[in-house]
Amino acid sequence: MLTNMVDISLIKNWHEKAKEDYFSRYIFEYLAFEAFLKKYKYREDEIRHKSGNIKERSYIQNIKNDADYSSKWSELLTNKKDFKKVVQELTVFLQNEPLVSDVNWWSCTSFDCGQCPTNNPKGIIVNETDFVNVVEFWYQVRNNLFHAGKNPDNKRDEKLVAYAYATLSVFFEDILLPEIEQRTMHPAIWEEFEHKFFTGKAEAMVKVGNSDACANVYELLFTDEKFFPLILNGKQIDRAYIIDKLSFNLTNLYGDPYLLKEEWDNITRTARTPEDKAKIAEYFSSVIPLVKDAIPDLEV
Numbered sequence: 001m002l003t004n005m006v007d008i009s010l011i012k013n014w015h016e017k018a019k020e021d022y023f024s025r026y027i028f029e030y031l032a033f034e035a036f037l038k039k040y041k042y043r044e045d046e047i048r049h050k051s052g053n054i055k056e057r058s059y060i061q062n063i064k065n066d067a068d069y070s071s072k073w074s075e076l077l078t079n080k081k082d083f084k085k086v087v088q089e090l091t092v093f094l095q096n097e098p099l100v101s102d103v104n105w106w107s108c109t110s111f112d113c114g115q116c117p118t119n120n121p122k123g124i125i126v127n128e129t130d131f132v133n134v135v136e137f138w139y140q141v142r143n144n145l146f147h148a149g150k151n152p153d154n155k156r157d158e159k160l161v162a163y164a165y166a167t168l169s170v171f172f173e174d175i176l177l178p179e180i181e182q183r184t185m186h187p188a189i190w191e192e193f194e195h196k197f198f199t200g201k202a203e204a205m206v207k208v209g210n211s212d213a214c215a216n217v218y219e220l221l222f223t224d225e226k227f228f229p230l231i232l233n234g235k236q237i238d239r240a241y242i243i244d245k246l247s248f249n250l251t252n253l254y255g256d257p258y259l260l261k262e263e264w265d266n267i268t269r270t271a272r273t274p275e276d277k278a279k280i281a282e283y284f285s286s287v288i289p290l291v292k293d294a295i296p297d298l299e300v
């Protein structure tokens, strides 16, 4: 008895989809991209200030305007010949059959569409370094997948999603992911981290400009604001967090004047300029009376 009959073409489609499942791969890749923009890269108030809202579209327009990413995209094409070939193929593919959309955000970097010339090219990537339209392409493919429900059986849809995945995944892996990794404080295991933190050995690798800078917890008290936010156990932290943790440690060492003095020396040793010394007084104003009380002969 064949009571549980299913559409055979569906079985075949699932099988094909499982083999080269660009659809789910792209959805996950896009979710990672979206989270990077919204939860990590751009602050909500910054986006609201520029666009008057915090719609996904505004985050997309913001990265289109990010000249830093545009030049990193070009560098990626120079450094990866195979990747450049894929982007060139995509460019030709779209030029043959543009990916048109109802509202034209192609070639558009404005937050309020309608201000752009209406003769902007639509649905195409002008050339491989056209980062603005590459981003628009990613977003259009995402919209089509989420809203229209692409059919895995449609060869053109399949090709578009495959191209979107092939380009976004490399951009994410080579450009966006290292940004996160370079801000991550080490070590990664929490117990080990706490130990290192309280012995002043926890450090952050941070890319500022073209150099891979590295600073320990004490140095982070005085580093440029560009070093922040850092990532600790998946959460973003600022300088106030570091100050808070060090203050907590000083408080805990109250009963042991020897260790307390050692820790206080570690903190003050890093303050090299009069400005830094003034910062120490400000940062630790709440615990300085306690430090003085434990070590009466200490100069603060």
Ligand SMILES: [Zn+2]
Binding pocket: 104, 105, 107, 108, 109, 110, 112, 113, 114, 115, 116
């Ligand atoms: Zn526009």
